[in-house]
Amino acid sequence: NIFTQQPSYFSDLDETLPTVLQVFNNILHKCGLQCEGASAEPQKLEEKVNVTPGNMPLQELKDLVLYLCDTCTTLWAFLDVFPLACQTFQKHEFCYRLASFYELAIPELESAIKKRHYEDSSVFADLWRRISHSRKKMIEAFHILINQVCLQPILE
Numbered sequence: 661n662i663f664t665q666q667p668s669y670f671s672d673l674d675e676t677l678p679t680v681l682q683v684f685n686n687i688l689h690k691c692g693l694q695c696e697g698a699s700a701e702p703q704k705l706e707e708k709v710n711v712t713p714g715n716m717p718l719q720e721l722k723d724l725v726l727y728l729c730d731t732c733t734t735l736w737a738f739l740d741v742f743p744l745a746c747q748t749f750q751k752h753e754f755c756y757r758l759a760s761f762y763e764l765a766i767p768e769l770e771s772a773i774k775k776r777h778y779e780d781s782s783v784f785a786d787l788w789r790r791i792s793h794s795r796k797k798m799i800e801a802f803h804i805l806i807n808q809v810c811l812q813p814i815l816e
Contacts, residue, residue, distance in 0.1 A: 673745060677752045683731050684761040690716075690724055693764045713772030721772060722787065728769070729790040732797035739804045746808035755805050758798060766795055 688694055692712045713721060739745060749755075769791055778784045 670748060673748050674751065677749060677754070680735070681752060681754070681757055683727075684757065684765075687724060687728055687731075688761065688765055690720075691765060691768055693768065713769050714775060716772075718776070718778075718783070721776070722783075725769065725773075725787050725790050725794070728765075729794045729797075732794040732801070736797040736801040736804070739801050743804055743808045746805050749805060750809045755802060755809070758802055758805075762795075762798055762802075766791070766798075 690711070692710070713724070716724075739749070773784065773787045773791055776784070
């Protein structure tokens with residue numbers, strides 16, 4: 661494991677985590693939502709957010725769902741391969757931030773995908789498959805975090 665060979669990578673991970681959290685904040689912003697506890701920048705007065713997943717252009721919704729799917733899959737894969745990183749994630753209140761993001765974004769995105777009218781039903785099927793996969797990987801990442809941060813210390 662590279663973290664064992666180079667322990668200073670833990671500090672690199674610690675410095676990188678705000679960027680990972682910003683990815684979730686960016687998705688919320690694109691959806692016209694804001695996460696509690698997020699370090700979001702103040703909204704400019706003239707910048708009214710009228711875009712929601714339900715009314716954004718289809719290509720933008722597709723891009724957003726792909727971005728979310730890639731992010732969640734990568735996050736889960738990293739934690740699955742290297743669960744010792746969970747302590748560093750928890751220092752940034754990652755469980756709380758992930759749960760808040762999930763609660764705000766997933767129902768909004770699922771609703772938008774279901775309610776939209778598609779010329780090609782394969783687009784709906786692909787979007788639904790990807791949002792479902794994203795949801796599953798978020799839950800699995802959360803389980804890894806809870807197991808490593810809360811349950812394993814009790815068992816040891």
